[in-house]
Amino acid sequence: MTPNPPRVAARTVNAGFVACLEPMLRRRQLLAASITTVPAFLVLSGCAGPDPLAGPPPLSPDVRGLLAAVTAETNLVFLYNECISVYSGLAPTLRPLLAEHEAHLAQLRSRIIEPPGKSVPTKPSARPRVTGSQQGAVTSLSAAERSAVTANLHRLLAAAPDLAQLYASIAASEATHVTALAGLHQ
Amino acid sequence: MSTAVADAAAVTALQGALAAENAAVYGYGIVGSMLSGGEQAAATTDWKLHQEARDTLDAMISKLGATPAPANAVYGLPFPVTNANAARQLAAALEEGVTRAYLGLVAVTDPTLRAFGALAMQPPAQRAVTWRGTTTAFPGFPESGT
Numbered sequence: 001m002t003p004n005p006p007r008v009a010a011r012t013v014n015a016g017f018v019a020c021l022e023p024m025l026r027r028r029q030l031l032a033a034s035i036t037t038v039p040a041f042l043v044l045s046g047c048a049g050p051d052p053l054a055g056p057p058p059l060s061p062d063v064r065g066l067l068a069a070v071t072a073e074t075n076l077v078f079l080y081n082e083c084i085s086v087y088s089g090l091a092p093t094l095r096p097l098l099a100e101h102e103a104h105l106a107q108l109r110s111r112i113i114e115p116p117g118k119s120v121p122t123k124p125s126a127r128p129r130v131t132g133s134q135q136g137a138v139t140s141l142s143a144a145e146r147s148a149v150t151a152n153l154h155r156l157l158a159a160a161p162d163l164a165q166l167y168a169s170i171a172a173s174e175a176t177h178v179t180a181l182a183g184l185h186q
Numbered sequence: 187m188s189t190a191v192a193d194a195a196a197v198t199a200l201q202g203a204l205a206a207e208n209a210a211v212y213g214y215g216i217v218g219s220m221l222s223g224g225e226q227a228a229a230t231t232d233w234k235l236h237q238e239a240r241d242t243l244d245a246m247i248s249k250l251g252a253t254p255a256p257a258n259a260v261y262g263l264p265f266p267v268t269n270a271n272a273a274r275q276l277a278a279a280l281e282e283g284v285t286r287a288y289l290g291l292v293a294v295t296d297p298t299l300r301a302f303g304a305l306a307m308q309p310p311a312q313r314a315v316t317w318r319g320t321t322t323a324f325p326g327f328p329e330s331g332t
Contacts, residue, residue: 096320097321107324156300156301157300161292161294162293164292165289166324168289168292169307169324170324171308172311172325173311173321173322173323176321180321
């Protein structure tokens with residue numbers, strides 16, 4: 001499958017800056033303005049322009065959602081790898097599900113242009129130890145999948161339509177994983 | 187987006203889901219006729235679930251002041267269904283079609299309808315896995331083949 005809509009931009013155009021110029025400049029004046037006169041005009045007119053010391057602009061809600069989704073998928077990939085390394089007998093069932101989480105992660109990452117001052121996570125935020133029993137490991141995976149379903153269903157409510165569909169599809173995939181994992185309990 | 191435009195988009199997406207459910211109701215009749223025993227019972231259960239989902243969508247469309255599109259008398263099948271294996275493949279294809287239609291609802295602006303679409307696509311995605319025997323990374327999206 002290839003959900004392939006446009007990437008989400010990390011920052012938005014400074015609309016206030018443009019609006020500040022519009023009432024004062026006619027088109028011909030703008031065309032005549034040189035690279036040296038425009039800064040002088042900005043100073044005289046009181047337009048501050050972007051403040052380089054103000055720090056990076058705030059992240060859009062879609063970028064914040066994507067970063068959270070990337071972190072969640074990275075954690076799931078870590079947990080699957082841990083379970084496979086500790087209980088190799090589970091590998092035939094878990095590897096296909098792991099591959100799908102890696103596909104989710106790649107698709108989520110492809111939607112983000114790395115925002116200024118904020119890097120896209122590459123490492124898990126949690127590294128739970130897989131101990132106890134094989135059944136316990138499967139239970140942990142099921143719980144993690146259920147949490148991921150819930151988080152994606154919540155995330156899609158306010159997201160852009162293309163992202164909402166991606167989150168919904170990932171949630172549906174994770175719901176099928178819960179069923180696949182339930183088969184390991186039987 | 188104006189309320190009228192949002193409602194029109196919602197009705198279009200709901201009609202798409204209804205069309206997929208109607209096709210599934212028709213298709214499961216063929217699926218069931220080619221299966222036996224437990225598989226036929228499963229097909230009958232799924233057939234009833236699609237009838238219930240169809241009735242739900244009918245009611246939702248009517249509530250928005252629109253007329254639910256009627257089912258076709260006959261639907262073209264994506265491939266010949268002459269044995270049990272083809273019947274299982276048809277069941278999976280029907281479920282994938284319904285999953286895809288509900289994913290269309292997730293693109294509307296109304297958060298209630300979005301949530302409905304996102305939840306409604308999970309059971310057909312599950313049933314598609316059951317009939318197909320394998321999971322997919324992105325239910326509802328077309329396969330890229332790569």
